[in-house]
Amino acid sequence: MTASLQLHQIEKNFHGVPVLRGISLDIEEGEFVVMVGPSGCGKSTLLRAIAGLDTVSSGRMTIKGRDVTRLEPVDRGIAMVFQSYALYPHMTVAENMGFGLRMARRPPAEVDQAVKRAAEILRITDLLHRKPKQLSGGQRQRVAIGRAITRSPEIFLFDEPLSNLDAALRTQMRVELSTLHAALGATMVYVTHDQVEAMTMATRIVVLNAGLVEQVGTPLALYHQPANRFVAGFLGSPRMNFLAAVVQAVGEAHAVVATPGLPPLTLGVTDTTELKPGAAVTLGIRPEKLRIVAADANDATGFPAQVRLVEQLGRETVLYADASPLQTQGSDSGTSNVTVQLGAMSRRAPGDAIRLAFDPADAYLFAASGKTLSVAAANPS
């Protein structure tokens, strides 16, 4: 396997403000890499830099071993699909899809052939003579993808292509894109802020934050073994519960940490360099790892809580519970409530007193720097 796309120390400054701060990445042939991160993390800038629409301040970029850092988009062998579709409104679907090839003065038969092939792959043959304004959002996005396919690029670049679609269509297009990737076997780089898209479609996810790569890995590896607190908090919905804690004792491969509202916990750690008694750390527990136990259960890691809000999702239930003195940090709800995800319908109502518990082996430990220290929950089982 050769690297389809290689980024080496890509940096970009915009009016002196660093937007990309030394990004290095190898993308293999046929991978579906999803770059994900909060808004302003530089993911779209990075994609535009790969496309050649924006220049980079320093660094090197190769596609199939060819240095493309200073090449125009058309010479890089890429095709890009935009969030807003960017279809030419005065051209029919067929004209839109064949425009690039026509402008490159390719023989009309070849253009027709390429358009026909792309239309068949995307099942839009019956739309070829329509204008973009006669199409639905999903159809437009399909045409935009078709326009990319027509050019038979080395690499497909997608810039939040599903963000303008409604939820149902997004799910459908997600499946179609995955199918398309399997069918074409092409390298695809996909930018999104939606972690569900990242988790479902990616062969590998690149988590970006503030112009830096936080972690690269398969969706499950990132979910189960986040390299740091940012990745742990970014992937997974509802978000991981974070609790401020203090180290009490440090052993060979374990640490004892205390947090208000819980008895001291002994957690396995891989790295003790940042740990010493009295150090501030963060404890992380995924909402689905919390469970409701009987009120009188003699559970070592149990704590009482009061339900504040219930979100019924049918298949599952999300509870937001006040467990003071136990307080979470930076939760989605903007409160210090604990988020609990139950795998089934629940009849709990706001005001109910419950008792929550978790297995210490499922808890993550993050150093003050954000780095993950625990081996916990490494097992996806």
Place this chain on the structure above:
Amino acid sequence: MYPRPIPESAPLQRRLYMAVLGLVLLVWLLPLIAVTMTSFRSTQDIMSGNYWGWPVAPTLIGNYAQVFAQTPMARFFANSLVITIPSVLLVLVLSTLNGFVLSRYRFRGATLLFAVFVGGNFLPHQILMIPVRDLMVKAGLYDTFYALILFHVAFQTGFATLFMRNFIASLPGELFDAARAEGVSALQVLWYIVVPLLRPALAALAVLTFTFIWNDYFWAVVLTQSDSVKPVTAGLANLKGEWLSAWNVVAAATMIAAIPPVAMFFLMQRHFIAGLTAGAVKG
């Protein structure tokens, strides 16, 4: 502050509103009505001072026939076309090119250049009368079509550039990115993407510029002298001198002179379709 519909429950106000509307319309159209009526009046009417009453022995085409038979109006009319049409075309071409570059490319001095285009509009034309006339005399263009064409193109392009730049800037940026990613050259983008999407703007600008240039009187007087070059506006003024009493003929000539801008408006009207970019991006 904004106009609110008068409720159905106030019939008096509604009727008053309609009446006032009619009155304003009448005042607004009065000069036009007078000129139109006069163009159908016989010479007796004019002699007897019947300018506002019902025409006695009206003549439908008599005065119009006279315009062409006895005055050089046909010549003036043709001159106006020779001046206006190339001017409008040149303004459209130049302003589209300017607008495209100013809205889509960043380069040193772009803002200054744009400011010059816009700033030119704030100069009162009249202060340029002597220098421009001298310039044209020295260039050997005085009293030729080129003098008027050159001046109008130079002066209309400023406003037209402002208009086009803003219109092109409002086109979705991703269209240009998409084209660039496909390797479409700047000129191809201009011709195959920008110009088709600019159709409503071009139509509006064509009508405006056409009207400005066609109706220009000041520069026609300043820069032309002979009947073979004079446009219709300056020509009309001549008629007044030579045919002092023949107001009916002058009125008919005025009507003829007014036709092209009106025709232009109706001709271009169908291109003023809003939302031509619908479907380009989410919409």
